[in-house]
Amino acid sequence: MGPRVNTFVDAFRFMADHPHMLLVKTGEHLELSGAALGIALVIALPIGLWLGHLHRGLFLAASVSNVGRALPSLVLIAFGLTILGVGFWNNTAALVILAIPPVLTNAYFAIDQCDRDAVEAARGMGMTGMQVLLRVELPLGLPFVLAGIRIAAIFVIATATIAAVAGGGGLGQIIVNQASYGLSGVVAASLWVSALAFAASLVLTAIRKLASPRQVPVP
Amino acid sequence: MTVAGGPVIPNFGTGSSCEVNNGWFCTDWVREHWGDTLQPALFQHIELVAIAVGIGFVVAVALALAGFRYRLLDPPIGVFSDFLYTIPSLALFQILIPFTGISVTTVEIALVSYTLLILYRNMSVGLRAVPAEVVEAARGAGYTRMQTFVHVEAPLALPAILTGLRVATVSTVSIATIAPFVIAKGLGQPIYDALGQDVFKTEIFTAGGMVIALALVLDGLLVAVQRMLTPWVRV
Numbered sequence: 025m026g027p028r029v030n031t032f033v034d035a036f037r038f039m040a041d042h043p044h045m046l047l048v049k050t051g052e053h054l055e056l057s058g059a060a061l062g063i064a065l066v067i068a069l070p071i072g073l074w075l076g077h078l079h080r081g082l083f084l085a086a087s088v089s090n091v092g093r094a095l096p097s098l099v100l101i102a103f104g105l106t107i108l109g110v111g112f113w114n115n116t117a118a119l120v121i122l123a124i125p126p127v128l129t130n131a132y133f134a135i136d137q138c139d140r141d142a143v144e145a146a147r148g149m150g151m152t153g154m155q156v157l158l159r160v161e162l163p164l165g166l167p168f169v170l171a172g173i174r175i176a177a178i179f180v181i182a183t184a185t186i187a188a189v190a191g192g193g194g195l196g197q198i199i200v201n202q203a204s205y206g207l208s209g210v211v212a213a214s215l216w217v218s219a220l221a222f223a224a225s226l227v228l229t230a231i232r233k234l235a236s237p238r239q240v241p242v243p
Numbered sequence: 244m245t246v247a248g249g250p251v252i253p254n255f256g257t258g259s260s261c262e263v264n265n266g267w268f269c270t271d272w273v274r275e276h277w278g279d280t281l282q283p284a285l286f287q288h289i290e291l292v293a294i295a296v297g298i299g300f301v302v303a304v305a306l307a308l309a310g311f312r313y314r315l316l317d318p319p320i321g322v323f324s325d326f327l328y329t330i331p332s333l334a335l336f337q338i339l340i341p342f343t344g345i346s347v348t349t350v351e352i353a354l355v356s357y358t359l360l361i362l363y364r365n366m367s368v369g370l371r372a373v374p375a376e377v378v379e380a381a382r383g384a385g386y387t388r389m390q391t392f393v394h395v396e397a398p399l400a401l402p403a404i405l406t407g408l409r410v411a412t413v414s415t416v417s418i419a420t421i422a423p424f425v426i427a428k429g430l431g432q433p434i435y436d437a438l439g440q441d442v443f444k445t446e447i448f449t450a451g452g453m454v455i456a457l458a459l460v461l462d463g464l465l466v467a468v469q470r471m472l473t474p475w476v477r478v
Contacts, residue, residue: 031341093410094458096417099451102434106447182331186421189438199333200424211341214334225329 034208035215042209046195046216053194053220056187057180060119064176068124069169072131076138076165077157085132092125097183101190110191115184122183123176130172134165166235174228181221195220262445269445276446280433285453288429291419292461295351296412299358303407306359307366317367324360332357332421340425350422357418358411365407369400402469402476409465416458430454 039046075081097118104118138161146160162169188196198205198213205213261269273281306324310317330338335353343349373396381391420431430450437446469476 028341090413090462091459093413094417094455094462096420096431096451096454096458098420098431098434099454102438102447103451105438106442106444178329182333185331185333189435196333199337207341210337214331214337218330218334218338221329221331222326 031207031211034206035211038205038208038212039216042212046213049193049195049198049213050216050220053181053184053196053217056115056119056192056194057177057184060116060184061123061173061177061180063116064120064123064127064180065173067120068128069131072128073135073157073162073169076132076135077153077161079136081132082136085129085136089125089129092122092129095122097122097179097186098189101183101187101192105190115187115190115192118190119180119183119187123180126172126175126179128172130175131165131169134168134172135161138164167232170228170232170235174225174232177224177228178221181217181224185217265441265444267444268448272445273449280446281449281453284428284430284432284450285457287432288416288419288454288457291347291350291354291422291429292412292415295354295415295419296358296408298351299355299362299411299415300408302355303359303362303366306363307370310363310367311370320363321367324363327356328360330356332418333424336421336425345425347426347428349425350419350428354415354418358415361411361414362404362407365403365410366400369403369407370396372403373399402473405465405469405473409462409469412465413458413462416454416461420454430457 072085075085100118100121101115104114108114108117135157142160142164143156146156151159184192184194185196185199188194188200195213195217199210199217202210259269259271262272306320310320327335332353335356336349339349339352343352377395377399378391381395382388386394419429420434422429423431423435430453433446433450437443437450440446
């Protein structure tokens with residue numbers, strides 16, 4: 025176990041010695057991930073919510089998630105680089121494509137499977153379609169919508185690491201460059217990016233818990 | 244192995260003019276390198292996936308049975324598999340290397356870890372969803388606990404289990420593309436090589452297309468298995 029433990033001791037020493045570099049790389053990582061996730065939300069949320077509201081497009085929602093799962097991250101990154109060349113957009117586009125399926129599919133099913141009685145009641149009160157969606161269906165389906173966003177965030181942070189092979193910045197740059205940073209640097213960046221993904225996951229889980237309707241005890 | 248580390252003057256070999264000019268898709272390159280590059284990579288990929296899903300399935304069955312029998316175990320197993328799933332694949336490979344070295348074992352441990360969450364969740368949810376009345380009825384009819392499990396609970400959970408197997412298989416095909424960051428195996432390798440050689444387009448599109456096709460074909464095969472084993476469920 026000796027040398028193995030040493031690798032991790034060295035990794036933590038690397039973190040202590042290079043806090044500034046790790047923070048800069050973390051910033052780049054979050055910038056790329058955040059931009060991609062933001063764009064994906066802008067595209068996928070309205071489509072998913074609206075289709076769910078209309079109870080149409082089951083085939084689209086289901087196949088988007090099936091096809092999305094079959095798209096490997098390295099392939100998307102490589103296709104992005106091949107088609108768009110090195111820049112900001114090649115990796116961002118790849119990450120957006122990766123993030124859309126979980127967001128769209130969860131948004132669709134969150135609204136589609138909403139409590140029909142609540143929706144009927146809202147309609148009976150004279151709410152318009154948009155009001156029903158925003159005031160009844162969305163609040164009820166929000167936890168499931170947020171669960172999709174959490175999965176997308178985990179995917180995006182993981183794949184932003186691989187984006188380093190296509191000119192992307194971020195923590196992946198350290199991981200794919202053992203020649204410069206040594207095994208201790210590679211392991212340090214790996215632990216760091218794992219902590220980042222885990223933190224994002226915890227934050228989104230906490231938001232989901234806050235958004236979940238309180239359980240009212242049935243008398 | 245960054246792209247920027249490649250030679251300054253692009254060198255796409257001495258093949259056809261399409262290859263030399265790095266055209267969008269050179270069929271002659273594919274024909275020439277099917278035997279020595281693409282087909283071996285495809286077979287290696289299938290092997291990586293088969294081993295990972297096979298081991299993952301066995302481990303998940305064991306965990307699901309333990310979690311089903313001893314309810315207390317269910318939350319910690321769920322949290323642990325969720326935790327494994329959150330670790331970025333590339334990072335998990337690197338964290339494992341100090342323990343298992345630059346080897347297939349490293350890759351398989353990571354791949355198995357990712358299948359666990361999907362398979363465990365589906366098995367556990369499927370078993371939990373069996374209606375209590377049905378189990379009661381079986382017990383009332385004189386079935387032993389074991390018989391109830393084998394003849395009632397397991398068959399009713401089968402659709403969820405098979406769906407989990409499908410999702411896990413497709414995801415593993417996808418994640419196995421990252422294997423070349425550790426060992427030169429699978430369809431990720433030609434992609435990785437092409438990225439290093441000033442982004443050789445044909446190789447990237449062919450190998451990338453093959454991974455996606457493999458995922459979709461395996462998904463289709465598993466849908467067929469699903470229809471055969473659980474004809475009462477519409478897939």
